[in-house]
Amino acid sequence: MSNTKTVVTTCTRDCPNTCGLLATVENGRLVSLKGDPNHPYTLGTTCVKAARYINRVYSKERVTHPMIRKNGEWRRATWDEAFDLIAERMKTIRDESGPEAILYYQGYGERTALKLLNRYFFNLFGGVTTLRGSLCGGTGQASQNLDFGERISHDPLDHYNSASMVLWARNPVSTNISLVPVIRDIKKRGGRIVLIDPVKTRSAALADLHITPKPGRDVYLAMATAKLILALGAQDAEFVEKHAVGFDKYVEILARYSVMELCSLADVPMDQVVSLADVFMSQRPTSILLGWGLHRHKSAHLSIRAIDALGAIAGIIGVPGGGVSQGFEEYGPYDQSYWGDELNPPRRTLLMPVIGDELLGTDDPPIRMIYVTASNPVCMAPNSDKVAEGFRKAEFVVYSGHFMDDTSDYADVFLPATTFLEEEDVMATYGHNWVGPVNRAIPPVGECRSEFDMFQGLAERLDFADRFRREAKAWIKDVCAPIWKQGCTPEQLRTGAFRLDAPMAPYEDKTFPTPSGKFQFMTEFDPAEVNGADDMFPYKLITCAPHGYICSERTIADHEPLPVIRLHPDEAARRGLENGSVVLVSSKQGQVRATLQTVEGMRRDVAAADRGGWLKAGHGLNLLTKDLASTVGMGTPYYETTVSVERCPEDEFLGLRILVVQNQERTVPAFLGKELTRLGAVLDICMPFAGDPLPETPEDFDGLVVLGGAQNAFDDENYAYFTLLMRLMRAFDAQGKPVAGICLGCQLLSRAWGGEPFSCGGLEYGFTELSLTEAGKADPVLGGPLPRLMEFHEDSFIPPANAVPLVEGEFCRNQCFRIGKASYGFQFHFEIDSKIIELWIQRFRSQQMGNYNKYSELYDDAFFETMEAELPLLLTGSQAFCSRVAANWLRLCAKRRSEAQ
Ligand code: SF4
Structure with missing residues (x-):
């Protein structure tokens, strides 16, 4: 049951x-x-x-036990080993160089009540170097603090009182889904939705008007709109006179420009500005919701302050249904004394937006150890190469996370963290006014532990254990004391969300916590701050939040072969680039290969892409981004990066056409296919089992890959195409065009050259130790160490007479051979990724593997538990091998192509 x-x-x-x-x-x-x-x-x-x-x-790539790396090799460790090592290194570094030689890098991955205690832990330890600034919304908060005294946003449900709404660089369809019903309600009531965003996001479909200003020039759009409202005398004179300061100076700024000039500077047609002003004047109140993309410019404060000023002029400040809302203070509902900062004199902080420079340049003491939680800075911080260099410089890195991502590559200890579904905690938010329970739904997967439990375990080894070691429940009770004071109890919060004591519409009484007690208009404006962007390359790179992922939360297998870069079709045509072609995106910082997608409705001076892809999967867009800090709020102006998008220059691999023969639906080229594509090859997939005709000759191709399948390699009766396929394999080789056969493909290759497939009389299944022969060690395709590789076959082969054995195994001796001019047979599945392996495990365990079902009882739960616990490392090893073989094999294809030219 x-x-x-x-x-x-x-x-x-x-x-x-x-x-x-x-x-x-x-x-x-x-x-x-x-x-x-x-x-x-x-x-x-x-x-x-x-x-x-x-x-x-439950991803097969998730790390579920601690790991320690020594001499470049990861090995499984116990928690005690990991804690002992970390505590000992922390104490040594503190004794030798002082606590500031340790950097605690706390990311945004999770911001729960118990996460406050992470910094408390380091403060009890003596106060280490921490971070200042933000990769996210710091600029908006700091800018709004200047105008309002304190950034307080309208409750999202207050927008049901809005007559219309302006989404200023906000994309609720992808990043704030609960706003969508509010937007639909406004539309139903006859209100208008204006989207202001240089990129055509999914939210454009909800908008009545989509304005696409030049990136970073929103300040001019806001000024132009305010100027029009003022010109028509439609401003909220009472608010401006009684509740604001600095209006006269702001009007002086506006007076420097005509509306026409402002439109031109923002690169927005005048009629759109008129429409925007009309929304504010005729649809009262109109609310403005600021998005996070708006912050990603060096002088973003000018745009945000000009939008606040527009709100004041339009009469939406302190008005239900109005407001200029940016975000909420996610740590606000907690007792912040539990950061523990007052335990020590102020300690050194490093500036997050330029963390690469900071790590490389910091001295006295230099950063010797980095402890990272809930973050993937090598991927997500700008200028990834520099960040990686900074991490390389540290002698000891502890990484707490879920996956072997870009940052974990620089770690010495990997601590596997639980997800929120395995934790007990409390969660406030930067998006609304409710605090919610985090209740444990499932036990921790594998040996994973929460960050809270990890710091508890470490504290046991340090001299402040008595001040830190307590039950999570007891800490939650204390950290959340301000919530209990508002009338909620810990028991009540376990059952559902609680609304914090916060206004629906802030500043209704029109008093502001500014020095003047009034709303403060911006009174200074230097256009050089806005216009001085780096225009070395023609396109602003806009890296948007993707629809399907949060930041870098993905697996290797989730990545497409290449990232997608979006350009206006006319721009692509001007550069002779076709939709779908492989292009090179270059900035001053670096280069990334991408697939071009042309999109109507985009600005012509923008190249847009989804952010968060991993460097190691070829998606590291932060290899391109410039590292600098915004003028206000220490934010990260990613969008100051300009790029060129060009046809990929010819290289040895570009455009190589590889025929890939698939022998069954689910056995796909997987990681091998992605690697070949990343290297520049074009794959033509042929599925003869499903009726695709095999090409008659190799003329149109540079190489042939034949994949595995559940068929017997001698079953010509049911698979008549085998004969043609074997003939094709020989024809490729006759022309010196490389062939790679995997599993069934390997057995067919053997047959094609006179070898003989046979049944092993048993199944070889799982990651297996194999060894290189002497010829294998010297082979130009295999060259290098051999990891454990995945086997899944019950047939083998007697190699053809002239075959050179390259790899041998115990259960099944013939594992890899070379024959002819450049044909390789691989019995093992080096092409797999976590999705394939998950499917194979799941189908094997649930008896859905046809012929193989008879073997399933040989593999018990313990076999799978061990294999699954090792999978992240096994897959990493297998994929490193696959990358090497793919590049070497493709090099043979390239050599053949150049010799033929
Ligand atoms: S990521 Fe989480 S919080 Fe955000 S919309 Fe999805 S389920 Fe909700």
């Missing part, structure tokens, strides 16, 4: 929606993650990323 339960919890990911969730668990396993209809704001809505999160929790 199945045992099912549903747990109320809260999404803790880096997303302003912070949804109430219902996690359904069957027999201890999470089976669904849906919106909680009882959450007062999110009301059961969630995004596409919610359901997908289950895959993340």
Whole structure:
């Protein structure tokens, strides 16, 4: 009988929606993650990323036990080993260089109540170097603090009072889904939705008007709109006179420009500015919601302050249904004394937006150790190469996370963290006014531990254990004391969200916590700050939040072969680039290969892409971005980066055409296919089992890959195309064009050259130790160490007479051979990724593997548990091997092509 339960919890990911969730668990396993209809704001809505999160929790790439790296090799470790090593290194570094030689890098991955205690831990230790500044919304908050005294946003439900709404660089469809019903309600009531964004996001479909200003020039658009309202005498004179200061000086700034000039500087047609002004004047109140893209310019404060000023002039400040709303203080509801900063004299901080420079340049003491939680800075911080160099410089790096991502590549210790579904905590948010329960739905996967438990374990080894070691519940009670003071109890919060004591519409009394007690207009404006952008390259690079992922939360297998770069079709045509072609995106900082997508409705001076892809998967867009800090708020102006987009210059691999023969639907080229594509090859997939005709000759191709399949290699009766395929393999080789056969493909290659497939009389399944022969060690394709590789076959082959054996195994001797001019047979599956292996494990365990079902009882739960625990390392080894073989094999294809030319 199945045992099912549903747990109320809260999404803790880096997303302003912070949804109430219902996690359904069957027999201890999470089976669904849906919106909680009882959450007062999110009301059961969630995004596409919610359901997908289950895959993340159980991903075969997830690291589920601690690991220590020595001499470049990861090995599995116990928690005690990991804690002992970390505590000992921390103490040594503190004794030798002082605590500031340690950097605690706390990311935004999760911002729960218990996460406050991470810094408390380091403060009890003596106060280490921490971070200042932000990769996210710091500029907006700092700018609004200048105007309002304190940034306080309208409750999202207050927007039901809005007559119209302006989404200023905000994309709720992808990043704030619970705003969508509010927007639909406004539209239903006859209101207008204006989207202001240089990129055509999914939210454009909701907008009545989409304005696409030049990136970073929103300040001029806001000024032009304000000037029009003032010109018509439609401003909120009472607010301006009684509740604001600096208006006269702001008007002087406006007076320097005509509306026409401002439109031209913003690169927005005058009629659109007139329409925007008309929305403010005729649809009262209109609310403005600021997005995070707006912050990503060096002088973003000028745009944000000009938008605040527009709000004041339009009469929407302190008005229900109005406001200029940016975000909420996610750590606000907690007792912030638990950061513990007052325990020490102020300690050194490093500036987050330029963390690469900071790590490389910091001395006295230099950073000797970095401890990272909930972040992937090598991927997400600008100028990735420099960040990586900074991490390389540190002698000891501890990484707490879920996956072997770009930052983990620089770690010495990997601490596997739980997800929020395995934790007990409390979650506030930067997107609304509700605080929610984080209730444990499932036990920790593998040996994973929460960050809280990790710091508890470390504290046991340090001299402040008595001040830090307590139950999570006791800490939550203390850290959340301000919430209990508002009338909620810890027990009540476990059952659902609680609305914090915050206004629906802030500043209704029109008093502001500024020095003047009034709203403060910006009174200084230097156009050089806005116009002085680096225009070395023609396109501003806009790296948007993707629809399907939060930041870098993905796996290697999730990545397409190349990132997509979007350009206006006319720009692509001007450069002779076709939609879908492989292009080179270059900036002063670096270069990335990408697939071009042309998009109507985009600005012509913008190249847009989704952010968050990993460097190691070829998607590292922060290899391109410039590292500098914004003028106000220490934010990260990613969008100051300009790029060129050009046809990829000819190199040895570019444009090589590889025929890939697939022998069954589910056995795809996987990681090998992606690697070949990343290197520049074009793959033509042929599925003869499904009726695709095989090419008669190799003329149109530079190489041939034949994949595996469940068929017997001698089953010509049922697979008549085998004869043609073997003939084709020989024809490729006759022309010196390389062939690679994998598993079934290997057996067919053997047959094609006179070898003989046979049944092993058993199954070889799982990652297996293999060894290189002497010829294998010297082989130009294999060259280098051999990791354990995945086997899944019951047939083998007697190699053809002239074959050169390259790899041998114990159960099945012939594992890889070379024959002819450049033909290789690989019995093992070096092409796999985590998705394929997941499918194979799941189908094998559930007896869905046809002929192979008879073997399933030979492999018990313990076999799979061991294999799954090792998978992140096994896949890393297999994929490193695959990358090497793909490049070497493709080099043979390239050599043949150049010799033929
Ligand atoms: S990622 Fe955002 S929208 Fe999606 S479930 Fe989590 S909080 Fe909700």
